[in-house]
Amino acid sequence: MFIEMDLQSEVPLYAQLVDQLIEGIASGALHPGDPLPSVRSLAADLGINLHTVNKAYTLLKQEGFLQVHRKQGVVVNAEGMPGVTEAFERKLDAQLKTLAAEAAVRGLSAEAFAEKCAGAYRSAITGGGESL
Amino acid sequence: MFIEMDLQSEVPLYAQLVDQLIEGIASGALHPGDPLPSVRSLAADLGINLHTVNKAYTLLKQEGFLQVHRKQGVVVNAEGMPGVTEAFERKLDAQLKTLAAEAAVRGLSAEAFAEKCAGAYRSAITGGGESL
DNA sequence: AAACTGTTATATATTATATATAACAGTTAT
DNA sequence: ATAACTGTTATATATAATATATAACAGTTT
16 A cells, blocks of 8 residues: 555644545546455554544545445445535635745745646646656 | 634634734735734634634744744734745645645646636735635 | 733643444355 | 455544633833
């Protein structure tokens, strides 16, 4: 598995897992229909509790990223990913505004900020290594 | 005051206050040297506790956004704002990557994401109203 | 002297996070 | 069918984060 937990991080473990699974889908490491490890085996691999994994799976299921087939277990939603909902747009706008404000105050130019954002998108869909 | 607390938000009150003060500086509503309300009066205005305001002020002071003159009280750092530190760059990169990954998975194009980011920066430095 | 400033200390209540153990119904493989 | 697995649910516990309440202190300001 390409997932690693940072026990020192201020980000909750279940949130780290949610983020990394979405990044896995964005990068193409995970495709619609792909099976995911069971809550117990993934918890064992990561050295965390079963319920922490289950919380992440449940959140991703509620948002439409994952499905649970009674047979195959948990899989990446084979019917496609959720679109740009109003709730996501609100979250995106709010977080971008907070980040942009601090960036501007610290003297990061609009162009430099834009390049950071573009790089983050590129990094997300290629998975990992930064380009220039 | 231009600050409003959302008691229903999942974002902690002290964090909402931190964000809105930084946005106030970014938009030009607050300038270096400008005095801020006392922890007691601002807490009373917002209907929250003195210690919640103090926590926000303390964080902003540690990061270099605010100063406390024994006479004038708390002011926006008159010696200028902190620059782009490595810690901020790490936080910015990590949060942008998370947001970009979800945006990409949901089908938001690189161009649409870039425009959202540019709009957030514009919105931050003008303060509020969205442009097109 | 009175009213204010940030700061610190102590205490309490609520919620979020994470773990532990156990059990259930359904599925898969031996 | 028995055993091993699946997600799911329930219960309990421990720790940390968040927020409030009350009080006090030293230093300013009026």
